[in-house]
Amino acid sequence: MVIELNDANFQQTIDGNDIVVVDFWAPWCGPCRSFAPVYEKAATNHTDVVFAKVNTELEQQLAGIFNIRSIPTLMAFREQVIVFAEAGALPEPALEHLLTQIKALDMGQVHKEIAAQADQKVH
Numbered sequence: 001m002v003i004e005l006n007d008a009n010f011q012q013t014i015d016g017n018d019i020v021v022v023d024f025w026a027p028w029c030g031p032c033r034s035f036a037p038v039y040e041k042a043a044t045n046h047t048d049v050v051f052a053k054v055n056t057e058l059e060q061q062l063a064g065i066f067n068i069r070s071i072p073t074l075m076a077f078r079e080q081v082i083v084f085a086e087a088g089a090l091p092e093p094a095l096e097h098l099l100t101q102i103k104a105l106d107m108g109q110v111h112k113e114i115a116a117q118a119d120q121k122v123h
Contacts, residue, residue, distance in 0.1 A: 002043050005052045006059055013052060014077050019102060020050040024066070024073040026057045032072045035089035042095050049099065074098075079107050081114065 005013055005022065014020055023039055025032035043051035056063040056071055066075065069087070076084035076098070083102055090098065 002040060002051045002053055005054045005062070007061060010054075010062060013050060014080055017050045018079060019048070020052060020077045021099070021102075022075045022077070023051075023053045024056050024063060024068045024075065025053055025071050026055060028057075029071050031089045035072050038090070038092045038095060041092065042099065046099055048103075076102050078102055078105055079111070081107075081110060083110070 002023075003013070021042075023032075023035070025035075027033075039051065039053075043049075054062050056068055066073075066085075071087070072089050073085065073087045074090065075082060083105060084098060
């Protein structure tokens with residue numbers, strides 16, 4: 001199942017789930033429409049991941065917050081950290097590979113790296 005995200009439920013969805021993949025799209029976008037069945041299939045196959053869509057026409061503020069410049073743009077969050085962000089529709093094998101990589105991430109290491117980067121900015 002793919003859920004629609006908006007300003008009201010975006011943060012709650014990211015905070016309340018381990019892995020969230022977000023498709024920023026628009027109804028007039030041809031590549032977005034051709035990617036939709038691939039995305040829906042992945043959502044059916046990966047029930048441990050939350051799949052969401054943000055309609056950039058309706059949610060321009062959200063698109064602005066994440067600097068969405070072209071659509072479709074796929075963004076993946078794991079433990080509230082953006083671990084992937086790329087414009088362009090992915091073919092099914094590439095999306096499957098991406099999901100495998102996201103699930104395999106050592107989030108302890110990711111959080112350490114984020115902390116180290118934050119520490120460097122302070123000093």
